[in-house]
Amino acid sequence: MAINWFKYSAPSTFYGLAGKLVPWFAWPSAILFVIGLYIGFFVAPTDAVQGEAYRIIFIHVPASIMSMFLYLIMAAYAALGLIFNTRLSSMMASALAPTGALFAFISLWTGALWGKPMWGAWWVWDARLTSELILLFLYFGFIALHASIDDPRRADRASALLAILGSVNVPIIYFSVKWWNTLHQGSTVKFTGTSMHVAMQQAMFITLVACWMYAIAMTLARVRSIILERERNTQWVAELPEVRS
């Protein structure tokens, strides 16, 4: 059976679909967080080197991974919107940005809290943390540019170009920061030792899936408001039960 994907790329159909999907991602996300953290805190053993502090990785690592992936996904959506002029893709891109930025922030915050007991400093200029900081700046740039252009079409297109430029730059930035880091013999934060216990891996994987589902749920919920805002003059919005009441 062929699914008509294009049907769902129309904002009017996607609005309803997204509404139905949000709880299907939100609740499993919450449950998986509970399971993952239970394994992380009660099943996984204490790390031989890092003691109990290592348990921060169950939020830090998923948040770092999410922030990187969400930027790339955002750039991909933005590029789709720019090239094929599909309104929904651009809306998805702007819905993804805040969630991605928050994950980047969580990653930085937890990285700092991990660094203090491990390195004795709140902030170490480690390649990954530094790249994460720059990634947060890139998110800020995207959000700020989008926010300061009044015409939504121009805002979508301009920030799409910026997102593409940023995603091309991310590997270059990461490589250059890493290069800089080794040159200065900076500290390297290593969370994933060779002796990672199976339960640790399981817990991290489960919280990562939970983060994915959380991000999807948030994005879908946010894009619904964006769709309503952009399509406010259309007939179908006026006929929605939540608008008519």
Next chain:
Amino acid sequence: MNKLSLFGLLRLVISRDLMLAMRRRADVLTTLIFFVMVVSLFPLGVGPELGMLRKMAPGVVWVAALLASMLSLGRMFSADYLDGTLEQMLLAPQSLSVLVLGKILAHWMLSGLPLVLMAPVLGLQFDMSVQSLWVLIASLLLGTPVLSMIGAVGAALTLGLRGGGVLVSLLVLPLCIPVLIFGTGAVEAAASGMSVASHLSLLGALLVLALVFTPWVTAQALRISME
């Protein structure tokens, strides 16, 4: 009346921007003076100990160059946007990318090149060795055009926006980090007696990469902003 060649167009745009800048000389000088002032403030901030200054010098000069080149980005397209020349540029029957490249080169000659020429003098304030100074010049020579090119994209994207000046720095500065790293890296390598070839060739690679893509991206950004 002859048809203008692509190279002729490039020359026309560059000479036009240089001519305009020469009639508004103050703008060029402000950028340069800003650069000199920022660099000179550092010893006042951290103390005049020569050993530390020598160690800081490449970073200070490069960061100051980065900030100074941000200053003039706002002017890159805005005057042409306000008086309608940009509309005519978009309607030029030649490649808009070439035209944009001309504007970028002119911008570099007016804001980047003076910094390159001024940098060795400032390096002396920091007691840099002669060899380091040469590497500093080389790294700035390779790096500042990249700053102008990335900056052009930012300037085109923020055309005509309120608060465009601050916004353009927010967009462009993170993207300039690799240039900063390789630029300062080269000078530091020279100071510690290591080979500078790898740094400079990476900078060169960035320059080529930017030269190939940014004029086109800037042209697209201008079209988006003119809607």
Next chain:
Amino acid sequence: MNWGEFFAMKGYGFYVWGSYGVALLIFVIEIALVRHKRIITLQQLRLLRDAEKEE
């Protein structure tokens, strides 16, 4: 294992709970913001509709 020991995390309690606490706080704030935005958007749509009706 008692709870006091668990929350102390062998002296790393501040760092571990500081991490999870802030992460949770951010999630809660984000959810609240998204909800708030939806309410505001729907309100505006209704205002827009009422304004059109009056015309």
Next chain:
Amino acid sequence: MLEISNLACTRGDHQLFSGLSFSLSEGELLQVQGENGKGKTSLLRMLCGFLAPAAGEIRWRGQDIRDLDEEYYAEMVYLGHLNAIKDELNALENLRIGAGLAGCEVDDKEAIAALRHMGLRGRETLPVKVLSQGQRRRVALARLLVGNAPLWILDEPLTALDVGAVGLMQELIGTHLAKNGMVIFTTHQPLEVAGVETRRLTLA
């Protein structure tokens, strides 16, 4: 020949016009009319390719102008609200640069002749900032004389012009049409060209 079919324009939420179709062939003069805010300037900017149509097509000699891109731009001149001249440069430099951007190299003799034709004798090398609004507009209009593009798109060409200059414009458009040129313009002042019927398109 310029063909417009089923063109629609939206700005923000607002639909300015839709289902607009017309064509313009050699030697024709078209005036776009309509109240303020009805989309006259937007239509002209769309014909220049600045604005993407919300729907419909604009074809030049049978091909979409978005595909033609530079080939189309070689055959048209656009004069907008803004004069596209620099205060710091003199009239001669402005004209030469303007023509250069439009793809043709003009020597001093041709440029001076064009400026004199526009009634700027003796002001060729004065900085534009000392000229009056009307004189600046004349400098901008001189660009029409030095190119050989068949399609002219003029947005309010008569703003700030005195009676003499309006007469000059009429004559200029008349000569252009006689050479099989095409002109689309908007204006709030009456503009009649002797011997040519002005077609009118009203945006409502």
